[in-house]
Amino acid sequence: MTQIGRADKLIKMEQLIKQDFSMRPLRLDSLEIFEDVVRCGGFRAAAIGRGVSSSAISQSISVLEEALGIRLLNRTTRSVAPTEAGERLLARLRPALHDIRTAIDDLNQLRERPSGTVRINAPGPAADHVLCPVAFEFMEVYPDINVEIISDAAIIDIVEQGFDAGVRFGKQLAQDMIAMPLGPALRxxxxxxxxxxxxxxxxxxxxxxxxxxxxxxxxxxxxxxxxxxxxxxxxxxxxxxxxxxxxxxxxxxxxxxxxxxxxxxxxxxxxxxxxxxxxxxxxxxxKKKLPSWYLYYPSKRHTSAAVRLFLEYIRNRKWTSDI
Missing domain, CATH: 3.40.190.290 (D-Maltodextrin-Binding Protein; domain 2)
Known part of the structure; x- marks a missing residue:
């Protein structure tokens, strides 16, 4: 093959590569949508959380899978679950997305009215009588911060499930968590x-x-x-x-x-x-005196400005037997 022929072949290959990637764009927001779908357990729940249609979420995932050239989700009529490739992507994706969100959220320090969202997982009794009243007070002080409380008695990995903090009875916590008392002793x-x-x-x-x-x-x-x-x-x-x-x-x-x-x-x-x-x-x-509820959060994770303000509010609160 002549030098001109080799050059023509390289040009054609380059054009094919450019054409292939132009047909399969990779959008960073589709990665965040993918994480939402897995965390929420389906397209509909993720769509409600993002305020869009289920078809829009489904289309974003399809475009992402096409761009990567591999299936990320197994879909059935009742559930959606990550494939092996999806699990591997999530393992690397979650810390990266958290760092990006935290970097953006750190700009809150420069705002007069901090904003953001605090997501907490808590058993029903703790949410009903301790966490909700405190959250209501906190939101009065910081009107631009959103609080999401999910009542769940099951022991979960709060980091994996996308929560900033959790509440448990006593210090039943993993070693990499920091805990602080939430409310008075219980009976x-x-x-x-x-x-x-x-x-x-x-x-x-x-x-x-x-x-x-x-x-x-x-x-x-x-x-x-x-x-x-x-x-x-x-x-x-x-x-x-x-x-x-x-x-x-x-x-x-x-x-x-x-x-x-x-x-x-x-x-x-x-x-x-x-x-x-x-x-x-x-x-x-x-009556037996029992430990209080404890709010816990990851020790090895950089918390957002909104979460830091919430944790500080908890530390400074004076607890009484009646909240």
Whole structure:
């Protein structure tokens, strides 16, 4: 082949390469959309979060897969899950996207009114009685900061799921997390309605509860909640018996009010009911003092300006027994 022929061939190859990449552009925002789809578990949920249509999200993913030349998501009529290639991309993508968001968010330090979003994962009781009231106060102070609270009792990886912080009972945390108390120490109350107790003897010790119809709770992982008591150094733990098993404190309170049995609830849920006589507290001298809720966040991750302000607000707050 002559030198001119080789040059012509190189020019043609270069044109083909340019043509190929011009047909398959790679948009950086499509990478963020891909992460949203996986985190939200589907196109529709991601679309709602971004304020666009599901078809727009689907089209962005298709363009991204075409640009990369590989399938990133397995799609069924009911779910969307990353392929092996998608998992590998996510592992590298999440830290990079977090760094980009943080770099942009750091400009908040130069604003008179900081903005941004704080995403927190918390069990229902913590969200209901501690986290939500604090978040409402915080948003009054910082009107341009958004707060998203997801109630979930399951133990999750908050970094992997895209949360800035989480809430758990006591210090049940991974080693790479920083924790701070969120609210005062906790206590459970054992309660039943006057109707339930009308024709029944009241328990005088925790073991007497085994003779009653107790309202049981099952954790998301399947474990049944046990009831723990303490008095004068004597600790008693029982596995309650009963016909009704529920999965949330709100349901247990409703069941107790209806006379369906004896409930085991945080005091915050039934304090007003006790004061107004809707339920009667049992075994009050057997209350065991428990750890507080803890807010935790990654120690090896640069937090955004909005998150730093929220954490500082928590540190400086004065807690009382009633929030």
């Amino acid at each position: 459970y109350a054992i309660v039943a309605s006057p109707d339930y107790l009308r024709n029944r003897s009241r328990p005088e010790s925790p073991r007497d509860l085994l003779l009653h119809d107790c309202i049981r709770r099952r954790f998301p992982g399947g474990t049944m909640v046990t009831w723990t008591f303490e008095k004068d150094g004597d600790q008693v733990e029982i596995t309650p018996k009963g016909r009704l098993t529920l999965s949330s404190a709100h349901q247990e309170r409703q069941a107790a009010l209806s006379g369906s049995g004896i409930a085991h609830l945080f005091e915050d849920y039934v304090r007003d009911d006790i004061e107004k006589g809707r339920v009667i507290e049992l075994l009050p001298d057997w």
